[in-house]
Amino acid sequence: xxxxxYYPFIEVPQSExxxxxxxxxDRVGTIVPDRWRWEPESLGPATLxxxxxxxxxxxxxxxxxxxxxxxYENWIARLTPAELQARRDRLQANDVLPIHEDKWIRMxxxxxxTIHMGLTKPQQDGPWLEVERTTALEFMTAxxxxxxxxxxxTSEQLPGEPSTWVPATDVPQALxxxxxxxxxxxxxxxxxxELQLRVNGEVRAAEVRTVLLDRILPVPKKPIPVDExxxxxxxxxxxxxxxxxxxxxxxxxxxxIDDDVARQRxxxxxVEEASEQVKAVEAYLKEAGLRRIKxxxxxxxxxxxxxxxxxxDATRDLAGALESDQGVASEPLAYLAFANVxxxxxxxxxxxxxxxxxxxxxxxx
Numbered sequence: 001x002x003x004x005x006y007y008p009f010i011e012v013p014q015s016e017x018x019x020x021x022x023x024x025x026d027r028v029g030t031i032v033p034d035r036w037r038w039e040p041e042s043l044g045p046a047t048l049x050x051x052x053x054x055x056x057x058x059x060x061x062x063x064x065x066x067x068x069x070x071x072y073e074n075w076i077a078r079l080t081p082a083e084l085q086a087r088r089d090r091l092q093a094n095d096v097l098p099i100h101e102d103k104w105i106r107m108x109x110x111x112x113x114t115i116h117m118g119l120t121k122p123q124q125d126g127p128w129l130e131v132e133r134t135t136a137l138e139f140m141t142a143x144x145x146x147x148x149x150x151x152x153x154t155s156e157q158l159p160g161e162p163s164t165w166v167p168a169t170d171v172p173q174a175l176x177x178x179x180x181x182x183x184x185x186x187x188x189x190x191x192x193x194e195l196q197l198r199v200n201g202e203v204r205a206a207e208v209r210t211v212l213l214d215r216i217l218p219v220p221k222k223p224i225p226v227d228e229x230x231x232x233x234x235x236x237x238x239x240x241x242x243x244x245x246x247x248x249x250x251x252x253x254x255x256x257i258d259d260d261v262a263r264q265r266x267x268x269x270x271v272e273e274a275s276e277q278v279k280a281v282e283a284y285l286k287e288a289g290l291r292r293i294k295x296x297x298x299x300x301x302x303x304x305x306x307x308x309x310x311x312x313d314a315t316r317d318l319a320g321a322l323e324s325d326q327g328v329a330s331e332p333l334a335y336l337a338f339a340n341v342x343x344x345x346x347x348x349x350x351x352x353x354x355x356x357x358x359x360x361x362x363x364x365x
Contacts, residue, residue, distance in 0.1 A: 002244065003027035004168035005059060005148055008097070008140035011047045012056055017170040019219040022055055022229055023339055024244060029059040029165060031143060033102035033127070053230050059165075061103045064146035069107045072142035076113060076135065087132045088118045096121065097136035098128040103143060110139065134173070141167070141177040166202055178203065201255070208254045211267060212247065216274045217336060224343055232342050239335045246332035274333055281337035 004025050006012050012030050021028050036042045036058070043051060043058075050056035079087070090096075104111040114120045114135060121130040131139065148165040169175050233240075250270055257263040 002241075003029055003057070003165055005029045005031065005144055005165040007031060007144040007167060007169050008137050008171060008174045010100075011044050012050065013170050014046055014223050015170065016219045016221050016223075019224050019229075020213055020217060021168070022224075022233070023217065023219070024213065024240075026240065027057055028055065029057045031103065031140075031147065032058040032060060033100040034060045034062055034105075035102055035127075049226055053226055055226065055229060055233070059147060061105060061143065061147075064143060066107065066146070068146035069110055069142060071145060072107070072139050073110055073113055075138060075142075076117065076119070079117075084117060084119075087135060090134070091119060091121065091130075091132040095133050096130040097133050099131050099136055099139065101127045101129055103140075104129070107143075114139070134177075137171070137174045138177045141174060145178070168206070175203070204255050205248075205251050208251050208263075208267065209247075212251070212271065212274075215271045216278070217339065228343060232339070236335065236338050236342070239332075239338070243332045243335035274336070277331060277333045278336045278340065281331065281334045282340065 002025055004021060004027075006021075006028060007030075010030055010032055012018055012028065018028070030047065032043070037060075040048055040051070047056060051058060111120070111129070114131065119132045119135045144167040148167050167178065254263055254266055254270070257266060
């Protein structure tokens, strides 16, 4: 099972990022204060609904490997006097992010260092600490890495739980913290080479993956309704692993190409191949649906139901016709065709062109 761990905020973004995450990964996790186990309403209605439906999983700070927090402590200790002063000035200007105190439990020295360096405001009423924004993003990056580190999972790990979390974010500054802020070059006593290779490799793969998914899996800026996503995953979720393995193998090949021009050409060829296969599957699906309509009582409904609406509903309801052809159904990229048809991704995407980008995501960490 492959899963991504969202950071730096608790609430997952209600955007196209979440739609693609749910369509591509087995599980999406978010880091939640431990005490919220008994206060689920604190998640907010949107994230709470996703958790209740099993689309998003709560991950708690106690699952982190405390040894990995040296990443954060060593990084802020190396701040130059000029950078430290700039951060203090931003703190005074209230450029902060609130971090729940539960997330510091396994890292007492970290919060003490942050307070001592003047990067955190005194705690106000409630369990939140106001931390200078860049410093907060660096801490949440370190926490995500500590949870994603293989040794962060204990022997009590339940069957079916993700064997590997991959840190993921839709906040460019948070990603920059992971790439350049917390992983110094070369092997050091604080950072294992295995972790460096894993994170750096995942970042490179994520760049290629993002380009590919943007081009072969266009999604609307507004999230797909939860009920529709649940239904789709229940019906076609068993096809996802094969699709992801196929695409990840191709991504690994692309990442290994050092020349930027050659890599872009290879990406273009892959997108063209994927588009052709998806169109072929969708064409078969349409033909199979029409054949079934001729033999179905649904044909009589066309006399009383508006044709356009009936055609859309019939296409979606008869998507299972493809399952009868094992040759076509076994193609990994057929998963994309099912997503396009069942969730009407292409239609929604075209209908929302021209809509300005969503506002910057702000949230609680």
